[in-house]
Amino acid sequence: MTSSRGRRLGVAIAAMLAVGACAKDEHGGTWEQVQARGELTWGSDIEGGAPYIFGDPDDADRELGFEVDLAEALAKRLGVEARRVQSGWSNLVPSLERGDFDIILNGLEDTPIRRERLRLSRPYYVYGETLSVREGSQARTLEDLAGQQVGTLNQTVAYDLLRASDVELKIYESNEMYAELANGRLAAVLLDHPIADRYGCTMAGIYCVPEDLARGTYVVGIRREDPELQVAVDDALAAMSADGELERILTRWKLWDHRQTEPVPALELPAPSSAHGFGGAQLELFARAALVTIQVSVLSYLLAVPLGLLLAVGRVYGGSVASAAARVYIEVFRGTPVLLQLYVLYYGLAPYYAFSPMTAAVLGLGLNYAAYEAEVYRGALLALPRGQTEAAKALGLGPWQTLRHVLLPQAFRLALPPMTNDFVSLLKDSSLISVIAVIELTKQMTISSSDLQGYLIPGLACAAFYLALSLPLSELARRLERRLTRDQRPAAL
Amino acid sequence: MISVQQLCKQHGDRKILVDVSAEVRRGETIAIVGPSGGGKSTLLRCLNYLESFDAGKIAIAGFELVPRMRSNHPTLRPLRQKVGMVFQQFNLFPHLTALDNITLAPTVVRDRPAAEAADKARALLAKVGLADRAGAFPHELSGGQQQRVAIARALAQEPEVMLFDEPTSALDPEMRDDVLGVMKDLAGGGMTMLVVTHEMHFAHDVATRVWVIDRGTIVEDGEPDQVVDHPTSAVAREFFARVRR
Numbered sequence: 099m100t101s102s103r104g105r106r107l108g109v110a111i112a113a114m115l116a117v118g119a120c121a122k123d124e125h126g127g128t129w130e131q132v133q134a135r136g137e138l139t140w141g142s143d144i145e146g147g148a149p150y151i152f153g154d155p156d157d158a159d160r161e162l163g164f165e166v167d168l169a170e171a172l173a174k175r176l177g178v179e180a181r182r183v184q185s186g187w188s189n190l191v192p193s194l195e196r197g198d199f200d201i202i203l204n205g206l207e208d209t210p211i212r213r214e215r216l217r218l219s220r221p222y223y224v225y226g227e228t229l230s231v232r233e234g235s236q237a238r239t240l241e242d243l244a245g246q247q248v249g250t251l252n253q254t255v256a257y258d259l260l261r262a263s264d265v266e267l268k269i270y271e272s273n274e275m276y277a278e279l280a281n282g283r284l285a286a287v288l289l290d291h292p293i294a295d296r297y298g299c300t301m302a303g304i305y306c307v308p309e310d311l312a313r314g315t316y317v318v319g320i321r322r323e324d325p326e327l328q329v330a331v332d333d334a335l336a337a338m339s340a341d342g343e344l345e346r347i348l349t350r351w352k353l354w355d356h357r358q359t360e361p362v363p364a365l366e367l368p369a370p371s372s373a374h375g376f377g378g379a380q381l382e383l384f385a386r387a388a389l390v391t392i393q394v395s396v397l398s399y400l401l402a403v404p405l406g407l408l409l410a411v412g413r414v415y416g417g418s419v420a421s422a423a424a425r426v427y428i429e430v431f432r433g434t435p436v437l438l439q440l441y442v443l444y445y446g447l448a449p450y451y452a453f454s455p456m457t458a459a460v461l462g463l464g465l466n467y468a469a470y471e472a473e474v475y476r477g478a479l480l481a482l483p484r485g486q487t488e489a490a491k492a493l494g495l496g497p498w499q500t501l502r503h504v505l506l507p508q509a510f511r512l513a514l515p516p517m518t519n520d521f522v523s524l525l526k527d528s529s530l531i532s533v534i535a536v537i538e539l540t541k542q543m544t545i546s547s548s549d550l551q552g553y554l555i556p557g558l559a560c561a562a563f564y565l566a567l568s569l570p571l572s573e574l575a576r577r578l579e580r581r582l583t584r585d586q587r588p589a590a591l
Numbered sequence: 592m593i594s595v596q597q598l599c600k601q602h603g604d605r606k607i608l609v610d611v612s613a614e615v616r617r618g619e620t621i622a623i624v625g626p627s628g629g630g631k632s633t634l635l636r637c638l639n640y641l642e643s644f645d646a647g648k649i650a651i652a653g654f655e656l657v658p659r660m661r662s663n664h665p666t667l668r669p670l671r672q673k674v675g676m677v678f679q680q681f682n683l684f685p686h687l688t689a690l691d692n693i694t695l696a697p698t699v700v701r702d703r704p705a706a707e708a709a710d711k712a713r714a715l716l717a718k719v720g721l722a723d724r725a726g727a728f729p730h731e732l733s734g735g736q737q738q739r740v741a742i743a744r745a746l747a748q749e750p751e752v753m754l755f756d757e758p759t760s761a762l763d764p765e766m767r768d769d770v771l772g773v774m775k776d777l778a779g780g781g782m783t784m785l786v787v788t789h790e791m792h793f794a795h796d797v798a799t800r801v802w803v804i805d806r807g808t809i810v811e812d813g814e815p816d817q818v819v820d821h822p823t824s825a826v827a828r829e830f831f832a833r834v835r836r
Contacts, residue, residue: 135668324652488641489682489741493696494672497663503699507686 103256106569129326130202138173138180141194142204143187145272149180149292149339149351150205164351168222169203171343175334188253188544193551201331201428202319205290208253209367212319213331214453215363215551217328219318220335222344224357226310227256228294229280230287237286240265240311247284249275249535253548255314256288258367266573269545274445275296278535280304281448283455292353314365376555380546387542388563394538395525395567401464401522403517406471411501416477424472431469437530439466444534467524474516478509480514511582518575522568541562592617592783594640594751598632598647600807607633608644609807615785617751619779622785622794622815625804626830631787634804635754638785639674640667652751674698675745679757681737682727689716689740690725693747701748702753708747717742719773737764739773746777753777773795791834795819803827 132138144151154160161182170268173180183199190202194216207225208218231237240248244264250256252269260267276298287298287312299306318335320328338344339525341523348354376496412424431439445459453461482505490500529540537545543560547553593615600608608630615621623631638649640656649656652673652733654666685690693712697703703711716722719739729737738758741820745753755774759767771790775797778784788794794801794815801818803811811818822828 151605198698431780483680483682485678485680485682489676489678489684492639492641492671492676493701493744494668495696496668496700503695504684510682511686 099418111232127326128321128324129330130269132176132178132200132327136178136536138169138176138178138201138346139199140169140201140203141181141183141185141190141199142202143190146187147273148296148553151355161505164347164353165203165205167347168344168352171338171347172203172331172334176330177339187251191319191551194321197321200320200324200327202445203240205291205292205316206319208315208317209255209258209365211551215322217320217322217324219320219328219331220333221315221317221362222339223316223348224313224362225290225292225316226357227259227288227312227314228291228299229307229311230276230289230294230298230304230483231285231307231361232282233378234302235285235305238307238309243286248286248288249278249284249515250288252545254289255312255365255367256290259312261365267352269532269537270535271533275535276301277445277448279339281452283448283452291357293433310357312365313362319454327468330439330466376550379549380556380559383546384539384559386543387537387539388567390536391525391563392567393459394456394463394528394531394536395521398462398463398528399521399524401460402467402471402520405464407475407506409468410470410479413476415497415501423481426470428469431466432473435535436462436466440530440534455531455534459528459536460536462534463524463528463531467520470520474513474520475509477516478512480503481512482508483569483570511579512580512583514575517581518572521571525568526564527569538558592619593651593785595634595638595649596648598634598637598644598729599650600637600644606807608637611647611807611809613802613809613812614810615630616781617783618781619799620782620784620786620797621803622798624787624789624791624794624801624827624830624834625810629755630807631804632756635756635785635787638752638754638771639671639676641676668700672696672748673750674752674754675748675750676754677738677741677745677756677758679760681729681734681741681761683737683741683744685729688726688728689721689732693742693744696744696808697747712743712747715746718746718776719743720769734762735769738762740768742770742777752783752785754812755784755788757787757788757789759788781805789834791819791831803830805830 142151144153144161149163151161151163154162166182169180169182185193185198187204190204190206191212193199193573195201199245206212208221213220219293229240230240238265240260240381246265247268248260248265248343249268249270250260257267257269270278273293275284275287279287280301280303287294289298291310294364298304318331320331345354345358346359409424409427412420413428416424440458444453447453467567482506486499486504486508490504495503528538531538532541539560545557546556550556595611595613598608598611599606609768611634614691615796620706625631631832633642637644637656638651640660642661647791652670654670654673656666656670660667684695690712693715694705697708697711698705713725716725719742721735721736723745725731729740729755732740758774759770762770766779767790771793774784774786775791778797782804786793786798798815800813801811801815802809803822803824803826810824811822811827818827819831822831
């Protein structure tokens with residue numbers, strides 16, 4: 099790096115730090131700043147999809163949804179412009195607290211815990227919790243589903259309701275769980291009715307229980323230190339409700355229903371079992387998740403190593419067909435994200451063959467890592483002197499005997515350091531399997547952080563567990579390496 | 592034992608071997624000498640088909656070799672058990688002890704029981720003067736010791752012919768004599784040997800015949816006294832004058 103580039107980088111970092119510091123300082127009077135800026139920034143996640151927020155299929159730059167209309171109407175009442183800020187749904191609260199935007203407006207449910215942590219506006223929508231089951235199922239309540247797998251999204255009221263019941267809770271990242279219900283991997287799904295109506299109840303083979311299991315309200319989230327902004331937002335929402343604008347927006351999106359005018363029954367939420375403090379219960383959850391992580395990692399590595407070996411041998415020694423096939427495999431699996439491969443394997447193939455989550459996880463990671471292992475072994479095989487093969491041939495050894503007794507044992511010694519590397523990397527990549535509803539260490543961390551309302555302690559615990567898994571492994575590999583490479587000590591420089 | 596008929600090999604336009612014909616009788620020791628790049632090693636490597644050739648044919652130890660055989664041709668593995676080879680760079684298997692280097696082929700290729708193969712290997716190690724180094728790994732052995740293990744490894748397959756490709760060229764002078772001594776004993780024991788070498792003493796004193804190869808052909812073929820001391824061709828005269836200096 100040249101010194102001028104280095105200096106520029108330094109300036110850029112200093113500027114970023116300064117901006118960060120300002121964002122923190124600005125907490126004092128957001129309402130004043132909103133007025134001064136002429137802009138209200140609202141945090142939300144476009145992945146939530148219709149009817150909340152979604153990309154206009156006809157115009158890549160435009161976003162649609164009842165919350166887009168609502169935010170614009172709200173901003174107009176406040177005399178400013180609305181600007182949406184994208185944020186992952188489960189991180190909306192910490193992002194608001196960090197100062198990434200002025201308010202949360204994104205199906206944020208009114209709960210006692212949120213009420214403690216944030217300021218919540220008056221409600222703008224009443225939702226019902228809709229239970230979706232497979233057609234023909236007699237289940238109508240959570241009691242009927244005791245012991246069965248029920249899916250929902252993390253950090254929702256539905257999640258809290260399910261956790262307090264006797265069902266087996268499956269956590270998903272987005273609305274794919276209705277497909278999971280239709281293909282039989284879930285017994286039921288519990289979610290807010292705007293989601294259920296749109297994605298679940300219309301799907302063949304799914305029946306939605308007409309009575310809401312519970313009702314609650316969507317509210318605007320505001321930082322604790324912004325009482326003025328809360329007053330402004332409440333006043334605006336009250337005015338929109340009074341003059342019918344709210345009803346008009348909701349009607350346009352076919353969301354205005356009997357729930358909006360009926361009294362909202364108090365939401366009876368169980369107190370989160372581990373709401374405060376990181377105790378034995380949390381530790382046990384982490385240990386259980388660590389077990390999943392190590393299980394998936396070890397099993398997928400046990401698949402990746404022999405398959406990688408086969409691919410490497412095919413590439414180096416195979417005929418033109420075997421070599422080309424191995425190369426295509428390697429390029430495809432290495433050249434596309436493992437996340438995509440997991441989606442295709444688990445959700446994409448579900449209509450034809452429904453793998454269990456663990457099988458899909460092991461298969462997905464194993465098939466992907468085989469491509470990397472293949473290249474490691476190929477490099478090691480190519481690094482061996484030709485003389486080794488010639489000596490084996492001259493003694494009358496056949497191709498497989500040469501591989502088995504002469505080349506592979508030597509290649510293994512060369513491959514050991516990168517193999518250790520790959521396993522540690524696999525251990526961490528196994529966090530990706532949370533997209534197919536398997537709870538492993540990283541997912542447990544995000545769940546705990548929402549329970550404990552903070553990332554720091556669960557984050558540190560999670561890191562400690564990962565290190566506890568990877569460090570002994572590195573040490574083991576180091577010893578094995580030392581034993582195998584007695585004759586390959588590097589010369590001193 | 593060996594019959595080479597009109598052997599030709601070329602890389603593109605470059606001719607490596609040109610119409611080489613020769614006979615070797617059982618028990619002979621042939622020293623193959625000549626300037627670098629003349630085709631000595633290539634000829635030797637054609638004899639166990641580590642290299643293929645383009646025309647001609649070879650009969651060796653009861654097997655027939657013809658141009659462009661596939662690398663997995665069924666003749667080649669039995670042939671190689673009958674024709675041992677020793678390389679310039681030893682090519683011992685670094686992950687195996689001296690003993691295991693020697694027992695690998697008998698146990699894997701010929702299904703000999705491990706104990707029997709190990710006994711035989713110890714006897715061979717004693718024969719090459721390394722009875723006490725059975726458990727040593729190649730990196731724990733000197734170059735001369737490694738090459739003697741390599742000779743024992745080739746002998747373990749009970750070959751009828753031994754090919755030596757510059758067996759002492761990678762060794763310090765004081766180690767060469769150990770290896771040459773083993774080879775001399777082997778020749779004295781009646782083994783049929785072809786040795787590509789720069790050791791004129793070996794060619795003169797041990798070999799029964801000397802071939803001088805230059806530009807892909809055998810330019811002289813005769814008794815050591817005659818070829819080394821009284822070469823007839825200009826090439827051979829010039830070559831011996833140079834190596835003697």
